[in-house]
Amino acid sequence: MSAGCVHINGEFVELDEAKISIFDTGFLHSDVVYDVTSSWQGYIFKLDQHLERFATSCDGFRLKNPYSDAETAAILAECTVRAECEDASFIHMHVTRGLYAEGSRDPRLCENQFAAYVVPYVWLWGEEKSKAGINIHMADVERISSKAVDARYKNFHWGDLIQAQYQAYEANRDDAALLAADGNLAEGPGFNIWVVKDGKCATPDANCLLGMSRQSVIELCGMEGIPFELRKVHPDELREADEAFATSTAGGVMPITAVDDKPLGNGAPGILTSRLFDSYWSRREAGWCGTKISDLLN
Amino acid sequence: MSAGCVHINGEFVELDEAKISIFDTGFLHSDVVYDVTSSWQGYIFKLDQHLERFATSCDGFRLKNPYSDAETAAILAECTVRAECEDASFIHMHVTRGLYAEGSRDPRLCENQFAAYVVPYVWLWGEEKSKAGINIHMADVERISSKAVDARYKNFHWGDLIQAQYQAYEANRDDAALLAADGNLAEGPGFNIWVVKDGKCATPDANCLLGMSRQSVIELCGMEGIPFELRKVHPDELREADEAFATSTAGGVMPITAVDDKPLGNGAPGILTSRLFDSYWSRREAGWCGTKISDLLN
Numbered sequence: 148m149s150a151g152c153v154h155i156n157g158e159f160v161e162l163d164e165a166k167i168s169i170f171d172t173g174f175l176h177s178d179v180v181y182d183v184t185s186s187w188q189g190y191i192f193k194l195d196q197h198l199e200r201f202a203t204s205c206d207g208f209r210l211k212n213p214y215s216d217a218e219t220a221a222i223l224a225e226c227t228v229r230a231e232c233e234d235a236s237f238i239h240m241h242v243t244r245g246l247y248a249e250g251s252r253d254p255r256l257c258e259n260q261f262a263a264y265v266v267p268y269v270w271l272w273g274e275e276k277s278k279a280g281i282n283i284h285m286a287d288v289e290r291i292s293s294k295a296v297d298a299r300y301k302n303f304h305w306g307d308l309i310q311a312q313y314q315a316y317e318a319n320r321d322d323a324a325l326l327a328a329d330g331n332l333a334e335g336p337g338f339n340i341w342v343v344k345d346g347k348c349a350t351p352d353a354n355c356l357l358g359m360s361r362q363s364v365i366e367l368c369g370m371e372g373i374p375f376e377l378r379k380v381h382p383d384e385l386r387e388a389d390e391a392f393a394t395s396t397a398g399g400v401m402p403i404t405a406v407d408d409k410p411l412g413n414g415a416p417g418i419l420t421s422r423l424f425d426s427y428w429s430r431r432e433a434g435w436c437g438t439k440i441s442d443l444l445n
Numbered sequence: 446m447s448a449g450c451v452h453i454n455g456e457f458v459e460l461d462e463a464k465i466s467i468f469d470t471g472f473l474h475s476d477v478v479y480d481v482t483s484s485w486q487g488y489i490f491k492l493d494q495h496l497e498r499f500a501t502s503c504d505g506f507r508l509k510n511p512y513s514d515a516e517t518a519a520i521l522a523e524c525t526v527r528a529e530c531e532d533a534s535f536i537h538m539h540v541t542r543g544l545y546a547e548g549s550r551d552p553r554l555c556e557n558q559f560a561a562y563v564v565p566y567v568w569l570w571g572e573e574k575s576k577a578g579i580n581i582h583m584a585d586v587e588r589i590s591s592k593a594v595d596a597r598y599k600n601f602h603w604g605d606l607i608q609a610q611y612q613a614y615e616a617n618r619d620d621a622a623l624l625a626a627d628g629n630l631a632e633g634p635g636f637n638i639w640v641v642k643d644g645k646c647a648t649p650d651a652n653c654l655l656g657m658s659r660q661s662v663i664e665l666c667g668m669e670g671i672p673f674e675l676r677k678v679h680p681d682e683l684r685e686a687d688e689a690f691a692t693s694t695a696g697g698v699m700p701i702t703a704v705d706d707k708p709l710g711n712g713a714p715g716i717l718t719s720r721l722f723d724s725y726w727s728r729r730e731a732g733w734c735g736t737k738i739s740d741l742l743n
Contacts, residue, residue, distance in 0.1 A: 155467065166464035167472065169453065169560060174465065176603035177475035208604065209611055244607075250571070254607055255614060262467060273548070291594065292626065294587040296604040304602050305474035306506065306594040309542075309552055313507055316553060328590065328626060 151266035152229040154222050159229055165264065172257060173243020177303050180204035181241035183396045184223075184359070185268060189233050190437025192396075193359055194220060200301070200359070201240060207300035210242045211259050219261070224443035226265040233440050235268035237397065271337060271397040272321055278424075280404030280416050281321035283335070283391075285382055286311035290325040290333035290354055298334070298356050308336035320408070322393075324385065327354035332380040338395035340380075340403070342388040343419050348375040349384070350394075360394035360427075363436075367426050373419060390417020392424075399431070400424040449564035450527040452520050457527055463562065470555060471541020475601045478502035479539035481694045482521075482657070483566060487531050488735025490694075491657055492518060498599070498657065499538060505598035508540045509557050517559070522741035524563040531738050533566035535695065569635060569695040570619055576722075578702030578714050579619035581633070581689075583680055584609035588623040588631035591652050596632070599654055606634035618706070620691075622683065625652035630678040636693035638678075638701070640686040641717050646673040647682070648692075658692035658725075661734075665724050671717060688715020690722075697729070698722040 153165035173179035182201035185192050198216045205212050212219060219240065227236050245257040270277040288311045296304050311323035324340055327333040332340055334355035341350045341364065348368060350361060368375040385391055389412055391403040400423045402416035411417070416424070430436075451463035471477035480499035483490050496514045503510050510517060517538065525534050543555040568575040586609045594602050609621035622638055625631040630638055632653035639648045639662065646666060648659060666673040683689055687710055689701040698721045700714035709715070714722070728734075 153467070162468065163466070165467045167467055168461070169451070169463045169465055169562070170460065172607075174472045174477075175601060176607055177601045178603065178607050179472075209608070252569075252610075253614065254610060264467070271550075289590060289592040291589050291602075292587060294626070295589040295593075296602070302604060303473060303475045304589075304594075304604055305476065306600060306602055309470075309474055309476050310507070312550075312552060316551065328592070 150230060150232070151264060152226045153262065153264040154226050155262040159226065162264070162266070165262070167243065167260070167262070168246060170246050171243050171260065172245065172247065172254065173241070173260065176244070178208065178244035178254065179241055180208050180210060180300055180302050181239060182301055184238045185396050186227050186233055186236040186238060186440060187431045187437070188434060189440055190434045191223065191227070191238065191440060192431065193363070193436045194438040196359060196362070200357070204300040204302070205242055207297055208302070209254070210244060212242050213259060213261050220438070220443050222263055223265070224440045226263055227440055228444065230265040230267075232265065232267045236265050237267070237269045239264050269397045271393070271395050271401060276321060277398040277401045280402030282405035282408060283403050284315035284318050284320035284323045285407055286314050286323040286325050288314065288325060290327050292328050293354055298354055301356055305336065312336055324382070326382060330381070332382055332385060335393060337397065338393040338401070340385065341392050341394065342380055342384045343390040343417055344384065344388055346374065346419070348373060348419065349378060349380055350375070351380050352377040353379070358394055360396055360399055363427065364394050364400060364423055367423055371422065371426055373423070390420050392417070392420040399427045448528060448530070449562060450524045451560065451562040452524050453560040457524065460562070460564070463560070465541065465558070465560070466544060468544050469541050469558065470543065470545060470552065471539070471558065474542070476506065476542035476552065477539050478506050478508060478598055478600050479537060480599055482536045483694050484525050484531055484534040484536060484738060485729045485735070486732060487738055488732045489521065489525070489536065489738060490729065491661070491734045492736040494657060494660070498655070502598040502600070503540055505595055506600070507552070508542060510540050511557060511559050518736070518741050520561055521563070522738050524561055525738055526742065528563040528565070530563065530565045534563050535565070535567045536563050537561060567695045569691070569693050569699060574619060575696040575699045578700030580703035580706060581701050582613035582616050582618035582621045583705055584612050584621040584623050586612065586623060588625050588652055590626050596652055596654055603634065610634055622680070624680060628679070630680055630683060633691060635695065636691040636699070638683065639690050639692065640678055640682045641688040641715055642682065642686055644672065644717070646671060646717065647676060647678055648673070649678050650675040651677070656692055658694055658697055661725060662692050662698060662721055665721055669720065669724055671721070688718050690715070690718040697725040
């Protein structure tokens with residue numbers, strides 16, 4: 148397996164040594180929440196905000212991270228250094244419910260388990276497509292409702308997302324967009340979706356992860372004077388957008404240049420999309436919202 | 446850890462040696478289906494039907510069991526013998542998507558992984574309560590819609606079920622019943638729900654697992670001349686039932702004797718419930734729908 152470092156069961160190990168029991172209910176019942184941030188040029192991005200969202204996800208699933216935020220931050224930093232990718236890494240952490248007590252299926256009696264891993268930076272659709280734009284497939288699989296499993300709590304319930312990806316691949320498209328039960332846009336597998344019309348950006352306000360990169364674009368729009376709205380977004384707005392983009396830790400701001408094979412605008416990354424991409428990455432290069440990794444080690 | 450046997454990565458191992466990579470998407474994306482049967486008095490119950498449903502679940506998730514049905518049956522039989530519980534065991538099998546290919550997130554490129562385990566027979570609510578009946582909690586968590594993740598394909602997306610259980614435990618009740626998005630009864634964590642009114646049984650026809658024990662009760666009703674219906678069941682029908690019961694591999698037919706603390710009937714297991722319980726277990730004792738474990742080993 149490739150380079151990287153895992154912290155699991157209190158130890159730092161190689162990727163191919165990182166295993167959990169098949170009896171951990173994090174596997175058996177997908178009773179697990181996670182979070183992902185990234186490092187760039189020696190800085191971890193929005194570390195405090197990620198730790199805060201991670202804690203919110205844990206609370207939402209009634210899980211408890213056995214480590215404090217400071218301890219978690221130190222583990223993530225050491226993992227990043229051990230993985231030798233302080234300048235460009237993908238930083239993942241999760242908490243699983245753990246094993247049931249003997250003869251019990253009471254989740255309250257489980258000892259929750261933390262793990263984290265750091266691998267070289269990942270571009271969601273590969274670096275080239277993440278920059279040049281993708282052809283997205285409008286899937287007919289419904290996104291799991293937040294009335295069942297709340298999408299605000301970042302979780303591994305991806306059965307709907309994976310089947311939507313299959314549909315996309317089978318249609319020779321790059322990735323999928325899913326709708327919520329109310330027929331409005333929800334999100335894609337691991338990314339939020341934005342539409343741009345007449346110089347104004349919009350992204351769904353419900354049935355999606357409250358993505359950190361989504362939040363970053365909200366902040367960039369504020370700084371750049373670009374109008375934006377958080378509201379219900381109908382799928383026709385994506386089909387008829389001037390431009391569209393996805394936001395994810397694994398790429399930041401990434402153009403969507405076609406919907407179901409139909410090009411958006413002239414089929415190239417849009418003007419506002421490119422402006423937000425440049426703004427995002429130039430700030431990341433400069434350590435925007437970053438915590439210096441070396442400071443976390445001392 | 447307690448007695449049992451696991452087959453994983455082509456080997457038979459102890460329970461506490463049974464581990465999967467944290468990078469298996471069966472964990473990371475809960476991209477996994479499973480099935481569970483049981484042995485009793487040297488026979489595996491409805492083996493062919495379980496293998497058929499398991500194959501349907503695999504197909505539904507676009508997964509492939511690397512073993513044929515005959516190979517799978519032989520593994521389950523050997524696991525049962527190695528676990529030394531041919532006379533009363535809980536037999537689980539699953540297929541996970543496996544690891545992503547290097548640098549890819551295309552599920553089509555993963556090598557699907559099979560595992561199975563056998564442990565001593567499990568009663569869903571412990572043996573005593575599974576026979577005497579439980580007080581069920583009407584949860585306000587919605588069951589994941591089959592438009593998102595199809596409940597017919599037996600899967601590990603249990604985030605909704607676990608949170609419903611938490612609600613039940615916090616209300617000092619024994620387990621939970623969940624409703625579908627349309628407001629009708631769906632199922633509980635690991636069991637189907639039946640209501641009895643005026644001598645007639647009914648169980649939901651949608652948004653639930655097509656349980657094997659549910660199917661067995663359908664057959665028993667036919668044999669015993671008990672009228673039954675598969676249809677939408679409103680939660681008020683459970684609240685106002687003469688009697689109610691759950692069906693699960695982990696107990697067969699199990700009385701529900703109260704709903705939200707309010708006793709059903711006189712608060713004891715109902716007459717039809719007891720009749721179905723007796724019918725189920727006397728037939729199981731006699732090897733009903735059983736495949737002789739020793740025959741699978743030769």
